[in-house]
Amino acid sequence: MKENIIQAVTKEIHQRGLRFSIRDVASQLGISTKTVYQHFESKEQMISSIVEHAVKDMMDIEKEVMANDTLSLQEKLYRALTVLPRRFVFQDVRILDELRQRYPQQWKVLDDYMNNGWNGILLLVEQGVEEGALKPFDMELFISVYVGALYQLMDQKRSDSRRMSLEEALAGMVDFLMYGITKQSPGKSYS
Known part of the structure; x- marks a missing residue:
């Protein structure tokens, strides 16, 4: 899952620069923000x-x-x-x-x-x-x-x-x- 999150972050950076949010990453993966926070604190x-x-x-x-x-x-x-x-x-x-x-x-x-x-x-x-x-x-x-x-x-x-x-x-x-x-x-x- 951690690698999937990194891939989603990469896509967000390509689309939005560094102005993406954790909610954007979670949405892209179809998971909750809580799941993202289980792998990354911030x-x-x-x-x-x-x-x-x-x-x-x-x-x-x-x-x-x-x-x-x-x-x-x-x-x-x-x-x-x-x-x-x-x-x-x-x-x-x-x-x-x-x-x-x-x-x-x-x-x-x-x-x-x-x-x-x-x-x-x-x-x-x-x-x-x-x-x-x-x-x-x-x-x-x-x-x-x-x-x-x-x-x-x-x-x-x-x-x-x-x-x-x-x-x-x-x-x-x-x-x-x-x-x-x-x-x-x-x-x-x-x-």
Whole structure:
């Protein structure tokens, strides 16, 4: 039942953002709110569960990327920088902003990962610099730019015509950052 509730919460977030209610979740499942409360004490606990699973999933996906020997170093770096959980409910950048503003404890878990979960990427960068595929650069500055750009996107009040998914935002950011740190992009020569 707990997994069914999480799936219903995910649907509600896709439909309403974080403004859903426990009654909405119960109604969607055809159960009572009492049944929902038997598995989750609060809406905040539901959101915490989703955020914690998302962070764990991102860590697992990054490990898979790092272990994939069919990918070049640059492909691994790009994929690691654009990792999103397989079942991520915060696909719209505005929902991430809503999480930051309305649920600071849950946001802190995600924020800590975004600012501190760089070990695998640091290893890739060190390898890339050693092999000559990447120029030496200030990794702390890189992280600040990456996280700062994501936060800036959340702060932008985009019209619906410019609505950007988190996947699109990350891909765009990483494209900017990768072209700034690689000697050449895949398939292009700068001779």
